[in-house]
Amino acid sequence: MLQDTIAAISTSLGEAAISVVRVSGPQALDMARRVLRLPAQVAPRQACLVSVLDATGGVLDHGLALYFKGPASYTGEDVIEFHGHGGVLVTQRVLERWLACGARAAEPGEFTQRAFLNGKMDLTQAEAVMDVIHAQSTLALRAANEQLGGAIGRAATAMQQQIIPVLAHIEAFIDFPEEDISPETGADLLRRIDSVLASARQLIATSAQGRILRHGARTVISGAPNVGKSSLLNLLLGFERAIVSPTAGTTRDTIEEIIQVHGIPLRLVDTAGLREAGDDIERVGIQRTERELERADLVIEVVDASQPPPASQRLTLSPELARRRILILNKSDLGLHPDWSSERAAIPLSCLDGTGVEALRDAIRAVIATAGPLAADHPIAINARHQAAFERCAERLLAAKAALEHQEAPEFIALEIREAMQALGDVIGQVDVERILDVIFSTFCIGK
Ligand SMILES: Nc1nc2c(c(=O)[nH]1)N(C=O)[C@@H](CNc1ccc(C(=O)N[C@@H](CCC(=O)O)C(=O)O)cc1)CN2
Numbered sequence: 001m002l003q004d005t006i007a008a009i010s011t012s013l014g015e016a017a018i019s020v021v022r023v024s025g026p027q028a029l030d031m032a033r034r035v036l037r038l039p040a041q042v043a044p045r046q047a048c049l050v051s052v053l054d055a056t057g058g059v060l061d062h063g064l065a066l067y068f069k070g071p072a073s074y075t076g077e078d079v080i081e082f083h084g085h086g087g088v089l090v091t092q093r094v095l096e097r098w099l100a101c102g103a104r105a106a107e108p109g110e111f112t113q114r115a116f117l118n119g120k121m122d123l124t125q126a127e128a129v130m131d132v133i134h135a136q137s138t139l140a141l142r143a144a145n146e147q148l149g150g151a152i153g154r155a156a157t158a159m160q161q162q163i164i165p166v167l168a169h170i171e172a173f174i175d176f177p178e179e180d181i182s183p184e185t186g187a188d189l190l191r192r193i194d195s196v197l198a199s200a201r202q203l204i205a206t207s208a209q210g211r212i213l214r215h216g217a218r219t220v221i222s223g224a225p226n227v228g229k230s231s232l233l234n235l236l237l238g239f240e241r242a243i244v245s246p247t248a249g250t251t252r253d254t255i256e257e258i259i260q261v262h263g264i265p266l267r268l269v270d271t272a273g274l275r276e277a278g279d280d281i282e283r284v285g286i287q288r289t290e291r292e293l294e295r296a297d298l299v300i301e302v303v304d305a306s307q308p309p310p311a312s313q314r315l316t317l318s319p320e321l322a323r324r325r326i327l328i329l330n331k332s333d334l335g336l337h338p339d340w341s342s343e344r345a346a347i348p349l350s351c352l353d354g355t356g357v358e359a360l361r362d363a364i365r366a367v368i369a370t371a372g373p374l375a376a377d378h379p380i381a382i383n384a385r386h387q388a389a390f391e392r393c394a395e396r397l398l399a400a401k402a403a404l405e406h407q408e409a410p411e412f413i414a415l416e417i418r419e420a421m422q423a424l425g426d427v428i429g430q431v432d433v434e435r436i437l438d439v440i441f442s443t444f445c446i447g448k
């Protein structure tokens with residue numbers, strides 16, 4: 001299957017200064033001799049200025065060709081890159097030339113999949129490639145680069161290295177059924193298992209941060225109509241995204257935007273003000289608000305603090321969510337009504353003059369940090385797939401511990417430990433690869 005040669009436009013299609021068409025596979029250089037006007041000798045990794053020829057020998061484009069001789073390439077195969085002019089039509093025509101000369105259009109993620117299959121990177125590194133591309137904040141990018149550098153793969157491998165001697169030890173007892181595992185040996189094995197368990201738990205603890213860094217912390221701005229929710233969204237965004245007006249019920253649908261606060265990506269959701277609904281549209285808007293609140297990582301509750309606290313209309317949040325709520329006393333430029341002074345943790349703010357925005361940013365960072373270690377001091381942040389695998393590993397290790405403590409048959413203990421090993425292998429893509437590969441690479445961009 002790896003015998004064919006694939007080609008794709010690796011840059012995004014739209015008018016740009018340059019674009020890259022990338023080709024990988026055993027026929028890459030032969031095809032290049034037909035598609036490009038190449039010199040007789042092509043030195044690997046040396047850019048040369050060439051023309052792309054159409055079927056009749058006419059010129060389609062001029063650009064730079066790069067030849068990477070396998071295995072010293074991204075995919076581990078022979079790779080040719082053509083860096084041409086970044087027009088939509090010209091780039092598509094260049095790709096068509098490669099296809100006409102026998103290349104196959106690459107599937108999404110296929111270049112990186114080949115890099116993985118050829119041993120250029122482990123599975124966590126392959127996943128990190130898309131994390132780097134998707135990163136929307138400094139911390140997300142740092143965590144992605146850490147993973148691309150192999151940090152998670154190394155952690156999983158180190159855990160496997162710790163388990164291997166335990167497994168070897170227990171398997172030795174399978175071969176000598178007359179011997180029992182001595183209490184000292186048992187205690188030593190338990191200690192080693194515990195140490196791997198501790199590593200697994202440490203990594204699992206980074207998954208909440210991982211989700212926030214990859215997908216953004218879902219931050220719902222909510223409150224009664226007209227308190228300034230949309231004004232706050234606009235203020236945080238830095239431009240007038242949402243319509244602001246003195247009419248209550250201006251925002252009817254939820255509005256989502258991504259911002260970065262102290263390096264953390266936030267998915268900000270502006271909502272329809274919560275009140276007894278006036279019409280059907282408003283009722284649907286309010287239902288959406290309630291749904292958003294259910295899955296929020298953070299709630300910014302806005303009140304008009306120039307007015308006394310309303311009798312009703314304040315949010316009722318689950319205790320869990322209440323800990324992740326920030327109360328904003330908006331319209332502080334009009335003077336704060338004294339009845340709000342009992343709200344000690346609340347932040348006075350004005351969307352008109354910008355007072356309080358820094359205090360809000362700091363509060364957001366503090367609340368997000370309660371979800372787990374921040375990437376700044378601990379750049380490892382695992383994804384949901386790694387989390388599931390590390391959890392499976394921890395479960396199997398716990399089962400192995402229990403079996404060891406109850407002096408069960410070594411065959412049984414070994415089975416549990418082998419499954420823990422396999423879970424770690426899944427993280428880096430060592431075993432049973434086919435099952436997970438398609439799922440991962442199908443989410444890639446074409447040409448990556
Ligand atoms: N033009 C271009 N830019 C790119 C890529 C690419 O494929 N082409 N990349 C692709 O996504 C990323 C860079 N990643 C790369 C990783 C390895 C190799 C490579 O040639 N590796 C060889 C040689 C290593 C070396 O010289 O030290 C190897 O691993 O053997 C190239 C790009 C981002 N920028």
Ligand SMILES: Nc1nc2c(ncn2[C@@H]2O[C@H](COP(=O)(O)OP(=O)(O)OP(=O)(O)O)[C@@H](O)[C@H]2O)c(=O)[nH]1
Nearest residue numbers: 225226227228229230231245249250251273331351
């Ligand atoms: N004085 C003052 N007025 C503000 C402030 N923030 C918002 N306003 C005004 O309050 C009114 C309502 O603002 P919006 O941002 O539309 O309020 P909202 O909460 O999104 O309202 P709905 O979408 O209708 O629920 C507008 O006239 C804003 O100009 C503030 O900090 N100070």
Ligand SMILES: [Mg+2]
Nearest residue numbers: 229230250251
């Ligand atoms: Mg609004």
